[in-house]
Amino acid sequence: MDRLSVVDFLSKQEKEELLAEAGGEKKKHRTRQATIVSLADVEPEEVPWLWEPYIPLSKLTILEGDPAAGKTFVGLAIASAISNGRGLLAQDGRPGPPFVPGNVLYLTAEDGLADTIRPRLDSLGADVKRVFSVLPAADGENVSLADVVELDLIAAQIKPRLIVIDPLQAYLGAGIDMHRANETRPVLSRLAWLAEKHKCAVLCLRHLTKAPTGRAIYRGMGSIDFTAAARSVLLAGVDPADEGRRALVQIKSSLAPIGVAIGYTLTQKEGFLWAGVSSLTKGDLLAGDRILVDEEKTALREACDFLQDILADGPVDSKQIKKEARKAGIAEKTLHRAKSQCGITAKKIGHEKWVWQLEEAF
The missing domain is CATH 1.10.10.10 (Winged helix-like DNA-binding domain superfamily/Winged helix DNA-binding domain)
Structure with missing residues (x-):
């Protein structure tokens, strides 16, 4: 099935204007006009949350871990909770109060929608009518984060509360070296613009590097700019002393105090289950x-x-x-x-x- 590109229905001028608004290529002969603002004219706002203190709205969050950690299951569990308005754990490890369900845009490049994503969503109790994805184009290419025009129009149609990108490196676009800050920074800026414009949370899944480093915050694959751009970074991992114990540990939080570690289990019989507050630390997960x-x-x-x-x-x-x-x-x-x-x-x-x-x- 070919992916329907909503960009095809825009005029050239509309494409240029939307791209310029997102901070992409400048229109020809366009002169940038700086806007100066006094902070006295800026009204303070409270941080809106999708899942406090782990995933803020209108911002970027990164979820990283090794392939065996179950990152995709964690991402799908969060997406399922958003789709049915319940199931996100509070700081005491118990389910928080129900909330208004929202739509989810789940972009996946490593797992099949029919044989993996849909069965996992079903097992998690998701309202699959609220979960959307985007099929690859006829040439097999995924929608690219560099193509902010198309992403913006997709988000305008779906009105997502959450966008999940799994994994991040698969959607950077051809020719983007994820280890070069000068190449990744514009992509991240446009993604942040997208989150802000649509008042949704953007959760990017990322693999860890194979070479251990001294600090957990530097373990994610690619440029350190990914970590710098994210307002929250979550580490999913397995206790090396007990493979039955897993946890989601927050290793960066720019908008609130670091949250408690949240445990989860992943078994063939029961699938994915949240397991309340965990005593595991980032050091344990990387041990x-x-x-x-x-x-x-x-x-x-x-x-x-x-x-x-x-x-x-x-x-x-x-x-x-x-x-x-x-x-x-x-x-x-x-x-x-x-x-x-x-x-x-x-x-x-x-x-x-x-x-x-x-x-x-x-």
Whole structure:
């Protein structure tokens, strides 16, 4: 099925005006007129919330985690709650008061609507008449966040209370490098404009980087500008000591104090269930990365010790070393890392034979 593009029904002038309003390309010969305002003329406003203090309205929120964390289930659980007006947990871990149901625009690039999204929404009790998505175009391309004109018109039709983008990197648009701030910043600005204009929350799902870093807030994939632009950042993860325990932990909140961690379970029998307040922390959820790093360091030390022992009496044929390493349970990749870091040098003997030896022996 081809995606119906509402932009096709706009005149060229209308497209240019809408794009200019969103902060996109300037109209030809357009001179930007700065507007100066005194803060005395600005009326203070309270922050409106979709789910206090986790997801503000009219702002960007990021939900990040590893694939096994169940980010999409969390996103769908939030979307389901919005669609039927109940089910979001309060700070005591109990369901909050019911609210007016709202529409949801759920953009998904990794899961099928018929075989994954709809069954999961049904299991969560969603009012699926209030949940919408956008089909890819005939060429297979998804709607792009860079195409703010189309997104604006889609939002005008659906009037969503929540827009979910799953995952964020799939909708950045062709040619956008998510690691370059100068390329992602304009996209984020237009997305923030969209949230503000339609008074809806925008929830972007993002994967974590594979390389652990010192702080949880830097673990999300791509430019740090994503984190900077979001008013709230949520981390979904699994307790490495108990895979049955999962939690949603807020790691950034610019508009309110950090909320309590919210637990959830995800099982084949019961599906997704909220589990009240959780004692898990962001450190707990990322501890698995530290465990892996520690395991890698231990394996590297063992490989270095192995090389020091086998080469103690002089050069050894590299093929023999690799054979003995396999017997010792040392991966070849780890062996080569140990070779480069532990003072081991290779030298060619004759036409085909290579030997390894302790560096000082050459």
